[in-house]
Amino acid sequence: MRAVVTRPGAGRAWLADIPRPTIQRHDEVLVQMLRVGVCGTDRHVIARAISATRGLPDGDDYLVLGHEAVGRVVEVGPMVSSVGVGDLVVPTVRRGCDECAACAVGQADLCFTGNVRERGIVGLHGFLTELIVEQQDHLIRVPEELAEVAPLVESLCTPEKALRRIGNARAHLPMNGAVPGGVARALVTGSGPIAILAVLALRLRGVATWMLARRPATSAAARVAETCGATYVCLSDVDLEAPQASIGAFDAIIEATGAAELAVAMLSALAPNGVLDLVGGSQERKAVPVHASVLAAMMVRNLTLLGSVNANSADWQAAVADLGDMRRQFPGAVEAIITDVLSMRDVDVAFERTPDRIKVVIVVDGGA
Numbered sequence: 001m002r003a004v005v006t007r008p009g010a011g012r013a014w015l016a017d018i019p020r021p022t023i024q025r026h027d028e029v030l031v032q033m034l035r036v037g038v039c040g041t042d043r044h045v046i047a048r049a050i051s052a053t054r055g056l057p058d059g060d061d062y063l064v065l066g067h068e069a070v071g072r073v074v075e076v077g078p079m080v081s082s083v084g085v086g087d088l089v090v091p092t093v094r095r096g097c098d099e100c101a102a103c104a105v106g107q108a109d110l111c112f113t114g115n116v117r118e119r120g121i122v123g124l125h126g127f128l129t130e131l132i133v134e135q136q137d138h139l140i141r142v143p144e145e146l147a148e149v150a151p152l153v154e155s156l157c158t159p160e161k162a163l164r165r166i167g168n169a170r171a172h173l174p175m176n177g178a179v180p181g182g183v184a185r186a187l188v189t190g191s192g193p194i195a196i197l198a199v200l201a202l203r204l205r206g207v208a209t210w211m212l213a214r215r216p217a218t219s220a221a222a223r224v225a226e227t228c229g230a231t232y233v234c235l236s237d238v239d240l241e242a243p244q245a246s247i248g249a250f251d252a253i254i255e256a257t258g259a260a261e262l263a264v265a266m267l268s269a270l271a272p273n274g275v276l277d278l279v280g281g282s283q284e285r286k287a288v289p290v291h292a293s294v295l296a297a298m299m300v301r302n303l304t305l306l307g308s309v310n311a312n313s314a315d316w317q318a319a320v321a322d323l324g325d326m327r328r329q330f331p332g333a334v335e336a337i338i339t340d341v342l343s344m345r346d347v348d349v350a351f352e353r354t355p356d357r358i359k360v361v362i363v364v365d366g367g368a
């Protein structure tokens, strides 16, 4: 069967013919893949150096790409009870280390050792192929109405976990609201799929939301933000030395650009008791200056700086529920995130970054 694969050092992805998987354990499920989203993580995997052999599954000299997927169950093992043949499912991505307390209770997103594997990213084949086999515990059922947009569930997990973490960080405050911790005013930095979905998730909860990014106010990302009632601000219109002067102060900020300078600047845009959550990051070896007064303000205003990665099963369930609610409450907004629908034969251009692209989704051969 066909698959989109890569190999450390190759610097590209290509179509390959790989063996068809079969159910080996009683709790496994055979899933026909339908649609798979592409993101910056795939570009990092493709760009991996030849020395990165840890990224390859045991015994194989290639890695099937793809971790943002939806498929349909075609066969189930005898012990499978949570999904049935014909169900639409989204597979989760991270698999635990079998060594730590977090992974032991199914919270691999909090892994203490870092020895996790992730399908399509590190150590396990991904979903950009015709069929996959997966244990039932790693499959999330999704309603039929989400078939076209369900590759976004994986992206939405990140803001779902961020909102949960921000709520936890503010749980001690004497406030209530749709977002735990009573967040009334929030900012999302960035204009990629995770940033847009974070804006939609905040608007769904009635939070007054701003989006700050480099793209012009006429961009598709800015339009989606505004159709759901958020305010879009161009980065060029904000003085990063004094951001509050132009955009005010925020109870919560989700930093989704990964730009360290912006993350540091946004600490000065937090309201008292505010929380800044980093959901992006850069591996660049460069120093970013932080004024001592910014750290002093963190103390004086009870601020929290946190980072969050990946998601647990509660976040995946929340993402499925919220994606449906977003489609009902903000018609067209979720669909507008998927700017390019390609086929597996478009492998040479599918992973390219172009200015107008937000999310590329690949329709898998044989899937509908």
Ligand SMILES: [Zn+2]
Pocket (backbone or CB within 6 Å): 038, 039, 040, 041, 042, 067, 068
């Ligand atoms: Zn991704």
Ligand SMILES: [Zn+2]
Pocket (backbone or CB within 6 Å): 096, 097, 098, 099, 100, 101, 102, 103, 104, 108, 110, 111, 112, 113, 114, 115
């Ligand atoms: Zn672990």
